[in-house]
Amino acid sequence: EVQLVESGGGLVQPGGSLRLSCAASEFTFSEYWMNWVRQAPGKGLEWVANINQDGSDKNHVDSVKGRFTISRDNAKNLLYLQMNSLRVEDTAVYYCARGGRWFDSWGQGTLVTVSS
Amino acid sequence: DIQMTQSPSSLSASVGDRVTITCRASQSIRTYLNWYQQKPGQDPKLLMYSASNLQSGVPSRFSGSGSGTDFTLTISSLQPEDFATYYCQQTYSMGGVTFGPGTKVD
Numbered sequence: 001e002v003q004l005v006e007s008g009g010g011l012v013q014p015g016g017s018l019r020l021s022c023a024a025s026e027f028t029f030s031e032y033w034m035n036w037v038r039q040a041p042g043k044g045l046e047w048v049a050n051i052n053q054d055g056s057d058k059n060h061v062d063s064v065k066g067r068f069t070i071s072r073d074n075a076k077n078l079l080y081l082q083m084n085s086l087r088v089e090d091t092a093v094y095y096c097a098r099g100g101r102w103f104d105s106w107g108q109g110t111l112v113t114v115s116s
Numbered sequence: 117d118i119q120m121t122q123s124p125s126s127l128s129a130s131v132g133d134r135v136t137i138t139c140r141a142s143q144s145i146r147t148y149l150n151w152y153q154q155k156p157g158q159d160p161k162l163l164m165y166s167a168s169n170l171q172s173g174v175p176s177r178f179s180g181s182g183s184g185t186d187f188t189l190t191i192s193s194l195q196p197e198d199f200a201t202y203y204c205q206q207t208y209s210m211g212g213v214t215f216g217p218g219t220k221v222d
Contacts, residue, residue, distance in 0.1 A: 035213070037160075045152070045160060045203055047213040059211040062117070095159055101207045102150045102165035109159060 002027050002105040004096050009110030016086050022079040022096030030074040033100035036081045038092035086114045120216035135191040137219045139204035144184045148208035151189045155200045
């Protein structure tokens with residue numbers, strides 16, 4: 001069974017940084033597009049970023065461009081989201097999700113809280 | 117960016133009811149439209165992909181249709197485990213994937 005396990009969330013002050021990780025197992029990680037999706041408390045889903053199989057194509061939602069960077073390490077089966085210049089409005093549960101045209105597996109999420 | 121809208125935003129239904137949720141895109145997305153179900157405290161679950169394809173393991177009471185800008189998700193006979201929030205998602209634009217705002221079924 002596909003497993004995606006996020007880590008790295010926590011409490012950070014506005015302007016701070018965090019790096020999220022997503023450990024993938026039970027599938028060939030290097031064959032899939034991967035994504036980060038977030039959900040603010042009580043709100044809907046927002047796609048944050050995606051990355052293709054070899055990391056040569058990356059896309060980010062406009063609200064995080066220049067602040068967040070998605071990356072991957074296929075040798076370690078890890079997906080990352082480097083988050084800089086964090087804002088209060090970045091507070092959310094961050095999910096990693098497998099897939100390009102559809103997201104067929106999701107992690108359980110990691111909570112990021114941006115507050116002073 | 118492609119904007120997605122859903123209607124209704126919430127609906128009240130009973131077990132056995134036929135439920136239809138509508139999703140509309142701000143421009144044609146062909147059939148790059150997916151549906152997800154999310155229950156409180158859980159991660160989302162893929163129900164339908166490419167507008168009308170049932171994800172493996174999803175009950176056949178779920179169906180999807182549409183192309184271009186207008187899409188529907190139908191639950192033919194609502195079951196107790198179907199009370200949840202449903203989201204549509206477009207992946208026509210891989211550089212700007214967007215979700216609809218969600219429809220809560222309670």
